[in-house]
Amino acid sequence: MKVLISGGAGYIGSTVASACLDAGITPVILDNLVTGRGEFAKGRAFYEGDIADGALVDRVFAEHPDIEAVVHCAALIVVPDSVADPVGYYRANVAKSLDFVSHLLRNGCQKMIFSSSASIYETGADFTVDESSGLAPQSPYARTKAVCEAMFADISATQPIRILSLRYFNPIGADPKMRTGLQLRRPSHALGKMIEAWEEGTPFQITGTAWPTRDGSGIRDYIHVWDLATAHVAALERFDTFTEDVINLGTGTGTTVRELAAAFNEVADRPIEVVETGPRPGDVAGAYTRTDLARRLLDWEARHSVAEGIAHSLQWARLREEMLG
Structure with a gap:
């Protein structure tokens, strides 16, 4: 099987591409490198350009007529940035996705997996959601x-x-073989900020401590990026066996930011100091998923722990400068 991965030089897309290769699936990468890295596409068929560029998409399919499916990972993803620049986010994530699908239709593509987000859910009283839960996105990104x-x-x-939309939660970690990881030197999510604090010897800020969770900090479903990637592979391999159009991907376990910080200090070689501050624009209390559907349809479940995700993230942080400069 051969698949086109839009955004395939980014954190998620490049890891999906590695999982595809390990499963005998050939990835073709399309990425404009706005946030992706060309280093992540080395040794892979790679087209630098925009998903809205119809001539480029036509060329990709002309040169790879055996592409059977598309994994659409191309998107801007930073919540506070989406609050500051909603026009840019709607243009990049919505308008260009519409153009992209029109190009896929013209080229006869009949299967697409959309890397969506669990941030679109309305959180229940117990902070759990499943595919039937109500939707109430709280930021322009969502x-x-x-x-x-x-x-x-x-x-x-x-x-x-x-x-098929795969709604996933909060990816952490790196490819266990260290082929790829977070390309950003200063990622905005909680674990990225913890690693920044660890590297610089500065305090880590818990943004928001008055949420109605068990300890007041936000709660998330931290899924290892490799588990996320293997779920995409499972969805590709089983695409024709189910009729559902939405599947949640997560661990099924909620971890608060305080608990994540405690786990970080158990894994890291030196602890970080934790301080409290107010929530960021667009922040929400959070949620985690019930995983029954993914287990039944994809024969998949998350296998890596939060501690393993932290350990792989720290390992990647040490290698990142060498890999990416």
């Missing part, structure tokens, strides 16, 4: 994902393409 899902549902209802 709303771009919800708009894309609705748009794709309308398109797939009448057009010759089926689109």
Whole structure:
């Protein structure tokens, strides 16, 4: 099997590409390198450019007519940035995705997996969600994902393409073989900020401590990026065996930011100091998923622990400068 991965030089897309290679699936990478890294596409068929560039997408399919499916990972993903620049986020995530799907249709592509987000859910009283839970995206970023899902549902209802949305939670870690990891030197998510604090000897800030969780800090479902990647492979391999159009990917266990910091200090060679501050723009209490559907349809479940995710993230942080400069 050969698959086109948009955003395949980014953190998620490049790890999905590695998991594909390990499973005997050939990835073709399309990435404009706005946030992705060319180093992550080395040794792989790579096209530098935008998903909205119809001529480029046509060229990809002309040169790889055996592409059977697309994994669409290309997106901007930073919540506070989406609050500051909603126009840019809607253009990049929604308008360009619409262009991209039109190009796929023109080239006869009939299968697409959309890397969506669990941030679109309305959180229940116990902070758990499943695929039937209500939607209430709380940031422009999250709303771009919800708009894309609705748009794709309308398109797939009448057009010759089926689109599966994988709603995933908070990826951590790196490829265990250290081929790829977080490309950003200063990532904005909690574990990235912990690693920054660890590297610089500065305090880590818990942003928001008055959420209605068990300890007041936000709660998340921290899924190892390799587990996330293998789920994409399972979805590709089983695409024709189920009719559902949404599957959640997570560990099924909620971890608060305080608990994540405690786990970090158990794994790291030196502890970080933890201080408290207010929430960031667009922040929410969080949620974690019930995983029954993924287990049943994909024969998949998360296998790496939060501690392993932290350990792999720290290992990658030590290698990142050597790998990416």
